Amino acid sequence: MKSGSNLEKVLESGQFAVTAEAGPPKGTSAKVVQRKGELLKFCCDAMNVTDNQTAIVRMSSLSGCVLLKELGVEPILQMVVRDRNRLALQADVLGAAALGINNMLCLSGDHQKFGNHPTAKGVYDIDSIQFLQMVKQMRDKQSFINGEEISGEVPMFIGAAANPFADPFEYRVSRLAKKVAAGADFIQTQGIFDMAKFARWMEGVREKGLHKETYILAGLIPIKSVGMARYMRNNVSGLSVPQELVDRMANSEDPKEEGVRICLETIEQLKEIEGIHGIHIMAVAWEDIVPRLVEEAGLMPRPIV
Amino acid sequence: MITVEQKKIEEITEMTKDVERLLVLGCETCAAISFAGGRRQVEELCAALRLARADQSIRGEITGDSVARQCEPEFIDMASDKIKESDAVLSLACGAGVQLIAERFPDKIVFPGTNTTFLGVTEKMGLWTERCAGCGNCLLDKTAGLCPIARCSKQLLNGPCGGSMNGKCEISKDVDCVWQQIIDRLSRLDQLDKLSEIFPVKDWTPAGHGGPRKLVREDLKS
DSSP, rough: SSSHHHHHHHHHTTTTEEEEEEOSSSOOOOOHHHHHHHHHHTTTEOOOOEEGGOOOOOSSHHHHHHHHTTTTTTTEEEEEESSSHHHHHHHHHHHHHHTTOEEEEOOOOOGGGSSSOTTSSSSSSSSSSHHHHHHHHHSOOOBOTSSSSSSOOOEEEEEEEEEESSSSSSGGHHHHHHHHTTOOSSSEEEEEOOHHHHHHHHHHHHHTTGGGSSSHHHHHHEOOHHHHHHHHHHTTTTTOOOHHHHHHHHSSSSSSHHHHHHHHHHHHHHHHHOOEEEEEEEOOTTTHHHHHHHHHOOSSSOOOO | EEEEOOOHHHHHHHHHHHEEEEEEEEEESSSTTSSSSHHHHHHHHHHHHHHHHHTTTOOOEEEEESSTTTSHHHHHHTTTTHHHHHSSSESSHHHHHHHHHHOOTTTSSSOOOOEEEEEEEEEEETEEEEEOOOOOOOOTTTTTTTOHHHHTTOOOSSSOOOTTTTTTEEEEEEEHHHHHHHHHHHHHTTTTGGSSSSSOOOOGGTBBTSSSSSOOGGGGOO
């Protein structure tokens, strides 16, 4: 065991894992995080807490993780290199370990230009792959990136993101290989709408045997409305939303139900793909739907390991 | 080249409104190539300033001159008579020129007439784009001659990030993804394996994060 986290145990035991995402509020209310925690507590193995997602300032990820942990929900600490240099990143990793947080997701982060402080100076001292390497070194060698010794252990289950839908497509498997070599124990992918493209990417992943070196959790974004589908198709960089899917939402009499059906169909297809070890549900502003999705996908109850 | 862009006439007029005798001093190197601070722009700006001042009933005298390079003391000194005769200097060089004037003439007020933008190239008439961030430790040998420090919005050394789409950066459809270009070029050169190793974290000291930088060549010192 690298971290002893619940997520690691579920994946190690060979069971299909479920993670979900909770965005902290643009404010100081602990209740917002706690409500999401209570809602998702029994339907996932661990919960991601986003870190100034889309470069919009919110309650810190680390605080959100602590609030979840107090409820008995296992958190996954998301951290972006956009806002912190190597000193701050390492300090927060130590803090997380001290607070009993044992999963993290190492990200570059959306560019600050997207967010609500577009004139901010981005940090980008190190990149997401170097960040993975750094946390692995902290855990495995108990040393900082400068080689100095760390007092105490850093039991982290280290995650990375992968986006099979970004360009250049041909390089995306190689980039995953770099992340695995850097230390990614698990991967959470971008939300999948284009199953054909995802399946092609997974073929490449299997050719390199990467699915045996890391756990791959396939990303899902439940769609609530045709407007949301269109927005993601046209405006969100790094997403691939096929026109057929937008049409399907547009022609449905009950778009919410259609969104649920699409999500459940996607999960069924994902279960059939060799090398997929679980799913990661990012129900932005629609967390309420997650328990039903997990239930109807036949993934309840969550294992106790 | 260092690209510079002339400040707006309103800002320059406001900045210099209390100056009786103003010298507009051009620079015939980068600022001239940028069409922002050469002899011709000095003349045009002098005329524009006189008009703007007349409009606002601001008194005073505007004169213009230009030197080969404001980043070298001997060239600045060639304008020293005119500088001494004026109450203030509006430099149309880059920020380096503005500061060297300030250092050479401790009692003289100096204003920047331009915004210094970046180290770049002239892509075509009227279009300059950034190429170099002056990071002090060139890695272009590893990235097919294209710089991720200057040209990747996140300065990723192990790119591209998940926001690269159709050759464009996630921040704008007008910005090329340099990592797409690096991969394309390395593929063409059959050197894509150069990217299989992880680029180590960068030492930002020579990039200016170790304090102001200095370059010393003992062999050239007299």
